[in-house]
Amino acid sequence: MKTMIYKAIDLFSGIGGIRLGFVLAFKERIKFVYANEIDQFSCETYKANFGENPQGDITKVNLENIPDFDILLAGFPCQAFSIAGKKRGFNDIRGSLFFNIANILKHKKPDAFLLENVKHLVNHDKGRTFQIIKDVLTEDLEYFIHTKILNAKDFGVPQNRERIFIVGFKKNYEFKFPEPLNIDVKIEEILEEPVEESYYLSHEYLEGLKKHRARHEAKGNGFGYEVIPKNGIANALVCGGMGRERNLVKDKFLPNAWKKEGDDIQLRNEEGLRKMTPREWARLQGFPDSFKFPVSMTQSYKQLGNSVSVPVIKAIAKRMKFTLDNPIIIKIPRINGEEKKLLNLLEKMYSRKEFTKTGIKFISSIETFIENNYLRISNVNTLIKIMERYEISKIINKNQIKFHKKLVESPSREIFIKNVRELFKNSENQLTLTDFNLFS
Numbered sequence: 309m310k311t312m313i314y315k316a317i318d319l320f321s322g323i324g325g326i327r328l329g330f331v332l333a334f335k336e337r338i339k340f341v342y343a344n345e346i347d348q349f350s351c352e353t354y355k356a357n358f359g360e361n362p363q364g365d366i367t368k369v370n371l372e373n374i375p376d377f378d379i380l381l382a383g384f385p386c387q388a389f390s391i392a393g394k395k396r397g398f399n400d401i402r403g404s405l406f407f408n409i410a411n412i413l414k415h416k417k418p419d420a421f422l423l424e425n426v427k428h429l430v431n432h433d434k435g436r437t438f439q440i441i442k443d444v445l446t447e448d449l450e451y452f453i454h455t456k457i458l459n460a461k462d463f464g465v466p467q468n469r470e471r472i473f474i475v476g477f478k479k480n481y482e483f484k485f486p487e488p489l490n491i492d493v494k495i496e497e498i499l500e501e502p503v504e505e506s507y508y509l510s511h512e513y514l515e516g517l518k519k520h521r522a523r524h525e526a527k528g529n530g531f532g533y534e535v536i537p538k539n540g541i542a543n544a545l546v547c548g549g550m551g552r553e554r555n556l557v558k559d560k561f562l563p564n565a566w567k568k569e570g571d572d573i574q575l576r577n578e579e580g581l582r583k584m585t586p587r588e589w590a591r592l593q594g595f596p597d598s599f600k601f602p603v604s605m606t607q608s609y610k611q612l613g614n615s616v617s618v619p620v621i622k623a624i625a626k627r628m629k630f631t632l633d634n635p636i637i638i639k640i641p642r643i644n645g646e647e648k649k650l651l652n653l654l655e656k657m658y659s660r661k662e663f664t665k666t667g668i669k670f671i672s673s674i675e676t677f678i679e680n681n682y683l684r685i686s687n688v689n690t691l692i693k694i695m696e697r698y699e700i701s702k703i704i705n706k707n708q709i710k711f712h713k714k715l716v717e718s719p720s721r722e723i724f725i726k727n728v729r730e731l732f733k734n735s736e737n738q739l740t741l742t743d744f745n746l747f748s
Contacts, residue, residue: 315341321354371415378418382421382424420631454475489623513577534554546613
């Protein structure tokens with residue numbers, strides 16, 4: 309049997325962090341047939357490492373010029389959508405950068421995709437942005453999606469960097485996100501030695517940072533520079549000076565120096581504090597030391613602050629490869645009208661947050677179920693099994709335990725739905741949804 313070579317495209321490619329993660333996971337079994345990036349300097353770094361220039365404006369791309377492919381990869385910017393009406397769909401995303409991704413998915417229909425974004429996307433615009441994205445991917449484009457927030461520190465790099473990942477398949481394949489690797493890596497393991505003196509903060513600059521932090525602390529804010537201990541982990545890398553100032557390290561003490569003889573401007577601080585180097589930032593993102601940065605120091609910091617954690621991408625890519633190589637389709641037997649209404653109600657309760665505090669606690673406790681299975685299960689018995697599997701009684705209070713146990717322990721589908729009616733008619737659990745009349 310011939311081993312399949314997967315074709316992939318790399319959108320909003322930046323310096324190629326997502327591509328690198330997939331190359332490391334798929335090895336010779338992936339071929340990139342297209343890439344697109346608008347930033348000129350990122351394109352220079354991309355070309356230096358992959359031999360291709362992805363320069364282009366995705367909003368002006370002719371779909372006919374994109375070769376056929378199997379996997380779409382994209383780390384797209386977070387944008388709010390203009391809600392056109394009650395039905396959230398394709399019309400709501402027109403004019404957004406996500407629309408370009410969706411439009412390519414619509415016309416090319418690849419087998420799978422991976423989308424990456426900041427964790428904030430989940431709650432952006434009160435959750436509307438993320439909900440529209442999910443609605444478009446599942447309802448309009450008919451993909452089966454899996455979503456999860458993963459942290460880089462759980463995958464072998466000392467950086468606290470949380471990102472939301474959306475994995476989609478054209479068929480309802482069984483898929484699981486990677487579990488944390490439980491590798492304890494500290495800052496000291498990625499530091500360079502020796503480091504050029506230019507990375508050390510001047511006496512005056514450090515004094516300015518101290519005054520800036522003191523002003524914010526007086527106002528009750530947490531802004532300001534931060535020194536990361538050698539046995540600690542870095543804050544999330546971000547663009548701009550603050551990204552570097554929140555990740556200072558204490559290094560060897562250097563003798564003081566002056567800008568010029570007789571000058572009172574001190575070039576070194578008395579505490580041995582310095583910025584991390586671009587190579588150290590690259591290591592925090594999981595890039596190998598062989599990865600080239602043919603751009604200025606400022607651009608290198610910017611590119612790395614905008615990039616992804618390569619080990620996280622590699623771990624997800626390995627799971628996607630396994631799923632595509634060993635597809636197990638989750639069968640979706642037909643569900644009856646009342647069951648579908650029940651599942652729709654549960655989905656609305658969770659995603660729209662139009663219900664009481666008791667409802668919030670209950671539905672939040674089965675978040676994973678709602679995210680990945682809400683209209684993809686065979687029947688209510690499967691719902692009960694999923695709830696039992698996640699052992700939600702361990703993460704909710706006593707009142708909620710009573711609430712969920714009456715549902716989980718329902719001996720039949722009919723009693724389950726009957727219990728749902730009774731529980732939500734109770735004043736303690738009363739829904740504010742007008743949709744409740746579906747069960748009356």
